[in-house]
Amino acid sequence: MCESSAxxxxxxxxxxxxxxxxxxxxxxxxxxxxxxxxxEEKILDGYIKEIKLIDHKIILAQD
Amino acid sequence: MCESSAxxxxxxxxxxxxxxxxxxxxxxxxxxxxxxxxxEEKILDGYIKEIKLIDHKIILAQD
Structure with missing residues:
Protein backbone atom coordinates (compact mmCIF):
# COMPACT_ATOMS: atom_id res chain seq x y z
CA MET A 1 0.00 0.00 0.00
CA CYS A 2 1.04 3.53 -0.64
CA GLU A 3 -0.62 5.49 2.09
CA SER A 4 1.56 8.02 3.88
CA SER A 5 1.54 9.94 7.09
CA ALA A 6 0.98 13.68 7.15
CA GLU A 40 -11.95 10.01 7.67
CA GLU A 41 -11.27 13.60 6.68
CA LYS A 42 -9.14 16.18 8.40
CA ILE A 43 -8.78 19.82 7.39
CA LEU A 44 -5.72 21.80 8.42
CA ASP A 45 -4.66 25.37 7.87
CA GLY A 46 -1.47 25.38 5.86
CA TYR A 47 0.05 24.26 2.62
CA ILE A 48 2.02 21.36 1.21
CA LYS A 49 5.71 21.89 1.82
CA GLU A 50 6.99 18.63 0.36
CA ILE A 51 5.87 15.12 -0.45
CA LYS A 52 8.38 12.32 -0.04
CA LEU A 53 6.76 9.20 -1.39
CA ILE A 54 9.64 6.86 -0.62
CA ASP A 55 9.58 7.99 3.00
CA HIS A 56 5.76 7.94 3.01
CA LYS A 57 5.77 11.50 4.27
CA ILE A 58 3.47 14.39 3.40
CA ILE A 59 4.96 17.46 4.98
CA LEU A 60 2.66 20.41 5.64
CA ALA A 61 3.63 23.85 6.89
CA GLN A 62 1.95 26.97 8.15
CA ASP A 63 3.18 30.54 7.72
CA MET B 1 7.10 0.88 -4.46
CA CYS B 2 5.08 4.00 -3.96
CA GLU B 3 6.17 6.20 -6.79
CA SER B 4 3.37 7.92 -8.68
CA SER B 5 2.89 9.62 -11.98
CA ALA B 6 2.39 13.35 -12.23
CA GLU B 40 15.84 13.36 -12.68
CA GLU B 41 14.19 16.69 -11.88
CA LYS B 42 11.44 18.48 -13.71
CA ILE B 43 10.10 21.93 -12.89
CA LEU B 44 6.62 22.93 -13.99
CA ASP B 45 4.60 26.10 -13.64
CA GLY B 46 1.53 25.33 -11.59
CA TYR B 47 0.34 24.00 -8.28
CA ILE B 48 -0.77 20.75 -6.71
CA LYS B 49 -4.46 20.22 -7.32
CA GLU B 50 -4.79 16.81 -5.67
CA ILE B 51 -2.77 13.79 -4.70
CA LYS B 52 -4.41 10.39 -4.94
CA LEU B 53 -1.99 7.92 -3.45
CA ILE B 54 -4.11 4.83 -4.07
CA ASP B 55 -4.33 5.75 -7.74
CA HIS B 56 -0.64 6.75 -7.78
CA LYS B 57 -1.61 10.11 -9.22
CA ILE B 58 -0.22 13.54 -8.53
CA ILE B 59 -2.49 16.01 -10.25
CA LEU B 60 -1.08 19.43 -11.07
CA ALA B 61 -2.95 22.40 -12.49
CA GLN B 62 -2.18 25.80 -13.95
CA ASP B 63 -4.33 28.91 -13.71
Missing part, protein backbone atom coordinates in the same frame (compact mmCIF):
# COMPACT_ATOMS: atom_id res chain seq x y z
CA UNK A 7 3.25 15.79 9.31
CA UNK A 8 3.17 19.43 10.27
CA UNK A 9 6.53 21.19 10.08
CA UNK A 10 7.12 23.27 13.20
CA UNK A 11 9.10 26.46 13.71
CA UNK A 12 12.14 24.51 14.86
CA UNK A 13 11.85 22.15 11.89
CA UNK A 14 10.37 19.43 14.06
CA UNK A 15 7.75 17.20 12.44
CA UNK A 16 4.50 16.48 14.26
CA UNK A 17 2.39 13.68 12.86
CA UNK A 18 -1.15 14.90 12.21
CA UNK A 19 -2.65 11.92 10.35
CA UNK A 20 -1.72 8.36 9.42
CA UNK A 21 -2.73 6.24 6.44
CA UNK A 22 -3.40 9.28 4.27
CA UNK A 23 -4.56 8.40 0.77
CA UNK A 24 -5.81 11.72 -0.57
CA UNK A 25 -4.45 15.24 -0.22
CA UNK A 26 -6.14 18.35 -1.64
CA UNK A 27 -4.74 21.82 -0.92
CA UNK A 28 -7.27 24.62 -1.38
CA UNK A 29 -7.36 28.25 -0.29
CA UNK A 30 -4.83 27.99 2.49
CA UNK A 31 -6.19 24.72 3.82
CA UNK A 32 -5.18 21.13 3.21
CA UNK A 33 -7.86 18.45 3.08
CA UNK A 34 -6.56 15.04 4.12
CA UNK A 35 -8.44 11.76 3.76
CA UNK A 36 -7.28 8.48 5.24
CA UNK A 37 -7.82 4.86 4.23
CA UNK A 38 -11.04 4.66 6.24
CA UNK A 39 -12.48 7.78 4.65
CA UNK B 7 -0.37 14.64 -14.49
CA UNK B 8 -1.28 18.12 -15.64
CA UNK B 9 -4.99 18.88 -15.54
CA UNK B 10 -6.08 20.57 -18.74
CA UNK B 11 -8.86 23.04 -19.44
CA UNK B 12 -11.25 20.28 -20.45
CA UNK B 13 -10.35 18.25 -17.36
CA UNK B 14 -8.16 15.92 -19.37
CA UNK B 15 -5.04 14.60 -17.66
CA UNK B 16 -1.70 14.70 -19.46
CA UNK B 17 1.09 12.67 -17.92
CA UNK B 18 4.14 14.85 -17.37
CA UNK B 19 6.40 12.52 -15.38
CA UNK B 20 6.47 8.89 -14.26
CA UNK B 21 8.01 7.28 -11.18
CA UNK B 22 7.79 10.49 -9.18
CA UNK B 23 9.12 10.15 -5.65
CA UNK B 24 9.41 13.75 -4.49
CA UNK B 25 7.13 16.75 -5.01
CA UNK B 26 7.89 20.26 -3.78
CA UNK B 27 5.60 23.16 -4.67
CA UNK B 28 7.25 26.58 -4.38
CA UNK B 29 6.36 30.03 -5.65
CA UNK B 30 4.00 28.94 -8.39
CA UNK B 31 6.23 26.10 -9.55
CA UNK B 32 6.23 22.41 -8.75
CA UNK B 33 9.55 20.58 -8.51
CA UNK B 34 9.25 16.89 -9.35
CA UNK B 35 11.96 14.29 -8.84
CA UNK B 36 11.76 10.75 -10.14
CA UNK B 37 13.28 7.48 -8.94
CA UNK B 38 16.43 8.06 -10.98
CA UNK B 39 16.94 11.54 -9.55
Missing amino acids: FLLGKNNELTRVMENVVDVTPTNGKVYLTDLLG | FLLGKNNELTRVMENVVDVTPTNGKVYLTDLLG
